[in-house]
Amino acid sequence: xxxxxxxxxxxxxxxxxxxxxxxxxxxxxxxxxxxxxxxxxxxxxxxxxxxxxxxxxxxxxxxxxxxxxxxxxxxxxxxxxxxxxxxxxxxxxxxxxxxxxxxxxxx
Amino acid sequence: xxxxxxxxxxxxxxxxxxxxxxxxxxxxxxxxxxxxxxxxxxxxxxxxxxxxxxxxxxxxxxxxxxxxxxxxxxxxxxxxxxxxxxxxxxxxxxxxxxxxxxxxxxxxxxxxxxxxxxxxxx
Numbered sequence: 001x002x003x004x005x006x007x008x009x010x011x012x013x014x015x016x017x018x019x020x021x022x023x024x025x026x027x028x029x030x031x032x033x034x035x036x037x038x039x040x041x042x043x044x045x046x047x048x049x050x051x052x053x054x055x056x057x058x059x060x061x062x063x064x065x066x067x068x069x070x071x072x073x074x075x076x077x078x079x080x081x082x083x084x085x086x087x088x089x090x091x092x093x094x095x096x097x098x099x100x101x102x103x104x105x106x107x
Numbered sequence: 108x109x110x111x112x113x114x115x116x117x118x119x120x121x122x123x124x125x126x127x128x129x130x131x132x133x134x135x136x137x138x139x140x141x142x143x144x145x146x147x148x149x150x151x152x153x154x155x156x157x158x159x160x161x162x163x164x165x166x167x168x169x170x171x172x173x174x175x176x177x178x179x180x181x182x183x184x185x186x187x188x189x190x191x192x193x194x195x196x197x198x199x200x201x202x203x204x205x206x207x208x209x210x211x212x213x214x215x216x217x218x219x220x221x222x223x224x225x226x227x228x229x
Contacts, residue, residue: 033215035154042203042222043146043154048215086154090214094167096144096156 002026002091004099011105012077020102022070022087030090032070034063037084037101046085047072074104082106109133111143111204111220118226125194125225129187129204136162136182142207143187144216145178149200158189159207194227201225 004024012018022032031050035043045054047063060075070089074081087099115127127145134141144159158178159167168176177190187204201224205216 030214035216037154042219043216044219045208045215045217048208048217049213052212054217084153088154088156088215094159094165095170096159096167098146098154098156101153 002089002095002097004032004087004089004097006085006087006099006102008100009103009105011107012074013107014079015076017073017075018077018104020072020074020085020104022072022089022099023068024089024097024099025068026089026091026097027065027070027087028068029092032063032065033088034061034070034072035086035088036081037086038082043086077104077106079106109206109218111206111218113202113204113220113223115202115223115225117224118228119194120229121195121227122193125191125198125227127189127191127202127204127223127225129189129220131185131187131204131206131220134206135185136160136180136187138162140209142209143180144205144207145187145189145202146205146216146219147198147200147202148222149197152200157202160187196227199225199227 034047037043051063111131141162145157160178201222203222206218208217
């Protein structure tokens with residue numbers, strides 16, 4: 001299956017560390033990417049591949065993979081990190097897939 | 108600097124064909140490794156990948172929608188067109204096109220257009 005499963009919602013206290021997970025067979029064979037989406041805006045790539053940050057993405061964002069689970073970790077979450085986060089990967093046929101998204105609340 | 112912008116109708120009637128255009132700059136679909144994808148988002152819902160076209164005309168489609176979708180490119184005009192037949196109200200949403208960063212270390216939609224909202228209603 002190429003489905004990717006994410007927890008619908010996660011919360012974190014300001015300045016603390018939060019991990020958002022994405023589970024699926026695709027992750028084990030192909031890297032996962034992570035996108036941040038704020039209301040009314042297009043998604044923004046924050047982590048891609050093994051653990052790469054596009055230019056301009058703060059280094060508090062990091063990615064990791066263990067088995068069929070990919071994780072996005074925000075170390076020292078800031079108020080501006082409150083957003084929806086989506087993982088994305090591909091399957092062996094070259095089809096892309098997105099997870100259902102995780103709404104992050106920064107308390 | 109890569110930019111993309113979607114354009115097309117804001118309102119479409121059920122059963123009609125929706126045609127969306129992605130106009131881009133900063134890269135060429137004549138260059139090996141280049142690709143553009145379409146992703147949509149229903150109101151209040153998550154992202155759904157629709158289709159992808161590569162520089163070599165290879166195409167990929169969402170398995171659940173492949174019989175309704177066609178993606179084409181005009182590399183000389185820096186455009187990618189997505190057609191969706193037999194639209195229904197559930198196809199209402201924001202449609203995005205995005206550049207695919209594709210190399211040995213990456214396979215990700217790194218630059219997105221602002222999106223275009225499409226409503227399917229009679």
